[in-house]
Amino acid sequence: MNFWRKLEKPIIGLSPMDGVSDASFRFITAKYGEPDVITTEFISVDGIAYGARNIFNDFIYHEIERPIVAQLFGIEPEYFYQGAQIVCELGFDGVDINMGCPAKTVARRGAGAGLIQNPELAREIIRATKRGVVDWFEFGLSKSINRKTLRELSSIKNTLAELGTKFDKEKRIIPVSVKTRIGYDQESVEVWIPEILKESPVNITVHGRTLKQMYQGEADWSALTKVGHIINDYNEELDEETRITYIANGDITSAEVALEKLQQSGADGLYIGRATYGNPWIFENIREKLKNNDYVFVEKTLDERISVALEHCDLHHKLNEPQGFVQMRKHLAWYLRGFPGAVKLRVDLMKTNSPDEVRHVLSLHKVAY
Ligand SMILES: Cc1cc2nc3c(=O)[nH]c(=O)nc-3n(C[C@H](O)[C@H](O)[C@H](O)COP(=O)(O)O)c2cc1C
Numbered sequence: 001m002n003f004w005r006k007l008e009k010p011i012i013g014l015s016p017m018d019g020v021s022d023a024s025f026r027f028i029t030a031k032y033g034e035p036d037v038i039t040t041e042f043i044s045v046d047g048i049a050y051g052a053r054n055i056f057n058d059f060i061y062h063e064i065e066r067p068i069v070a071q072l073f074g075i076e077p078e079y080f081y082q083g084a085q086i087v088c089e090l091g092f093d094g095v096d097i098n099m100g101c102p103a104k105t106v107a108r109r110g111a112g113a114g115l116i117q118n119p120e121l122a123r124e125i126i127r128a129t130k131r132g133v134v135d136w137f138e139f140g141l142s143k144s145i146n147r148k149t150l151r152e153l154s155s156i157k158n159t160l161a162e163l164g165t166k167f168d169k170e171k172r173i174i175p176v177s178v179k180t181r182i183g184y185d186q187e188s189v190e191v192w193i194p195e196i197l198k199e200s201p202v203n204i205t206v207h208g209r210t211l212k213q214m215y216q217g218e219a220d221w222s223a224l225t226k227v228g229h230i231i232n233d234y235n236e237e238l239d240e241e242t243r244i245t246y247i248a249n250g251d252i253t254s255a256e257v258a259l260e261k262l263q264q265s266g267a268d269g270l271y272i273g274r275a276t277y278g279n280p281w282i283f284e285n286i287r288e289k290l291k292n293n294d295y296v297f298v299e300k301t302l303d304e305r306i307s308v309a310l311e312h313c314d315l316h317h318k319l320n321e322p323q324g325f326v327q328m329r330k331h332l333a334w335y336l337r338g339f340p341g342a343v344k345l346r347v348d349l350m351k352t353n354s355p356d357e358v359r360h361v362l363s364l365h366k367v368a369y
Helices: 025-032 045-050 053-057 077-090 111-119 119-137 147-162 189-197 221-236 256-266 280-289 302-320 323-337 342-349 355-364
Strands: 011-014 037-044 070-075 094-097 174-183 203-210 246-247 268-272
Touching: 011 025, 011 246, 011 280, 025 037, 025 280, 025 302, 037 045, 045 053, 045 070, 045 077, 045 147, 053 147, 053 189, 053 221, 070 077, 077 094, 077 119, 077 147, 094 111, 094 119, 094 203, 111 174, 119 147, 119 189, 174 189, 174 221, 189 203, 189 221, 203 221, 203 280, 221 246, 221 256, 246 256, 256 280, 268 280, 302 355, 323 342, 342 355
Parallel strands: 011 037, 011 268, 037 070, 070 094, 094 174, 174 203, 203 246, 246 268
Antiparallel strands: none
């Protein structure tokens, strides 16, 4: 089943963000923003192949997040083959291949955005991932998957069952997609995008920066518009069932910008990353604006933001207890901005280690609860 083609356009999705979009963040975003599609943080295929416990925790998700896509990164086609099978076994709606991460630890090995320089390998990885999905559908899990990986798989299935996630509802062939950038050290979409198209991933998401730019400067929307033309030309030869969807991404900060960039790029949709920090409502805002251009978004009150921040805290604590609270602190800072006393409050929240401590600090600052 290819959910990408069934989504109403324009598709507005949550961009994957390592260290940010973990299961608790995605749950809150799904509940209060309802993006059309959600992607996990990138997950190492090496870690999957070796059965690393901390890697498997990245597979935790809730039913409310559907359609949810698991994103994989690495360099070994065989590991992508195995990783795709694990993603299928865990009931995800799609599998995405990271060809955009600029981090030195990833790209210098040739993974992530490093693959832009090695299109042959990039194509082999897409083929291996697709094969993993189809073979899993026809024959079940491959014998090449090691025992430690199978143990972690079984443990994460128990966790998903406890959370009420229906990971084993139906056996289906899930779509394989790619997320990438506009080039390595310079924009090269006219060469790079056709290489990916040769393997017909079901969806291509493009972030409008090169690897070299990391997250600096502005996203290049003229390059993203060029990608729109390349993919539209490619699709012209195809029927509805086989056409590739295109998601453009980079610096969407408001509903107004979203509208403008959708029109400019000819994309089927947008992915939103950093603008979701402390603001799951951005999806609601964009959706309403698309329906009615006169729509004016009413900012959430401080009480509403605190209530959601605490719900996020509680879930984060439940899923990551006890060592993981440090990761939650930045989210608190993002939710609680723009009111008198916010700076001092944020300083104190940065020292908290549990939801109880957060509630205590909030009460000391007399902002709530
Ligand atoms: C903290 C952080 C982590 C990211 N992690 C990933 C990732 O795991 N996989 C991925 O494909 N992109 C990742 N990205 C890139 C974003 O998905 C997105 O492409 C980029 O931030 C541009 O979109 P934005 O301007 O809406 O934030 C990350 C970005 C940030 C800021």
